[in-house]
Amino acid sequence: MAEITGIYTASHTPVMLNFPDRIPAELKDEIFGAYKAMGDDFMSGKPDALIVLSNDHLHNFFLDNFPAYCIGCAESYESPIEHWLHAKRRVFAGDQAFGAYLLQEAYQADFDPSFSMEMVLDHGSLTPLELAGVDPDLPIVPVLINCVQPPMPTMRRSYALGQFLGRAIRAYEGVDRVAILATGGISHDIATPRMGMVNEEFDQTFLTLMEKGDIEGTLRYATDFVHTAGNGCEEIRMWMAAMGAADGAPFRRAYYRAVNDWYTGIGIGRFEV
Amino acid sequence: MANWQEMMPSTRAYLMNKVLYELHHKPDDLAAYKADAEAYLARFGLPQDLADCIRNNDVANMYLTGVNPYLLRAHCIGVRIPEDVSLAALRSLLTHEDYNNG
Numbered sequence A: 001m002a003e004i005t006g007i008y009t010a011s012h013t014p015v016m017l018n019f020p021d022r023i024p025a026e027l028k029d030e031i032f033g034a035y036k037a038m039g040d041d042f043m044s045g046k047p048d049a050l051i052v053l054s055n056d057h058l059h060n061f062f063l064d065n066f067p068a069y070c071i072g073c074a075e076s077y078e079s080p081i082e083h084w085l086h087a088k089r090r091v092f093a094g095d096q097a098f099g100a101y102l103l104q105e106a107y108q109a110d111f112d113p114s115f116s117m118e119m120v121l122d123h124g125s126l127t128p129l130e131l132a133g134v135d136p137d138l139p140i141v142p143v144l145i146n147c148v149q150p151p152m153p154t155m156r157r158s159y160a161l162g163q164f165l166g167r168a169i170r171a172y173e174g175v176d177r178v179a180i181l182a183t184g185g186i187s188h189d190i191a192t193p194r195m196g197m198v199n200e201e202f203d204q205t206f207l208t209l210m211e212k213g214d215i216e217g218t219l220r221y222a223t224d225f226v227h228t229a230g231n232g233c234e235e236i237r238m239w240m241a242a243m244g245a246a247d248g249a250p251f252r253r254a255y256y257r258a259v260n261d262w263y264t265g266i267g268i269g270r271f272e273v
Numbered sequence B: 001m002a003n004w005q006e007m008m009p010s011t012r013a014y015l016m017n018k019v020l021y022e023l024h025h026k027p028d029d030l031a032a033y034k035a036d037a038e039a040y041l042a043r044f045g046l047p048q049d050l051a052d053c054i055r056n057n058d059v060a061n062m063y064l065t066g067v068n069p070y071l072l073r074a075h076c077i078g079v080r081i082p083e084d085v086s087l088a089a090l091r092s093l094l095t096h097e098d099y100n101n102g
């Protein structure tokens, strides 16, 4: 039986690595400090494995075959796949047995994810791990949700997938301590006329609903208002999955700021499991 | 405005997506494109207006084809269109009543 040591949620954007200086140095340091604080908190739980809930940004997957959900079952994951990303190349250890377990359990629980035994992770997984200072030798299992190309799975289904993941992780015998990092969102537009106009009101309402523990309200708000907060905000499906895995544990925001010059509402939080 | 232009990609958008995807993922494609954009784009049999907006780094018109925004964004960074140029091109399409109303 594995213990979940922490469930974290954090935004990601390649701009953090490619164009960090589009914002004042002080603000950049504050944000990088918030990621580092998340990483320190995360590592203090001494996890043996890490589930990374993230999304592929049309690098591993293309429109010839695009999975709604995909579970990584590789021994290792190179990163980054973007030739243009300003990040040093890294190889993350993969927990293949854990991935294979989650995949098979998912089918038993009537979920139908695809799986991948070879993926090169993109900035969506790499940036938060890098900024948090997570040890690349900590074995990971990527769980990717389509948030980038409609039609996409619903917020509610992503929440249900997270509920399943929480149950399956807690029942797993292969490791003792597991952390979850859900990354994406919050309000942001990618390559649209609205890019750089973060909808802070959406983000504040969303975070407040989560802090109130209003699961139904959060799911409804995410579903009904995501269209006001940008195509990048569709990535809150990962936050919905984290909320499912948290099984009612309270959510606390650690950091939030609407950063228009990074085009993104930067939010970091954790479920106090 | 809505988050997406098309809730299911049109064939035109698919063609644009295919070019921008292959250009930045196949090993020799970016070099081939830089060496001779017209010849590279001819491989795909694109309608001329689509080929033109790619070759001219016309971000606004690339956007209007319904191309996937992540592929467009990666292309803008990948072929080094200056950040402020691509932002201004996108912003030029924003009409006041569009903003955040869904």
Ligand SMILES: [Fe+2]
Pocket (backbone or CB within 6 Å): A012, A013, A057, A124, A184, A185, A232, A235
């Ligand atoms: Fe993303």
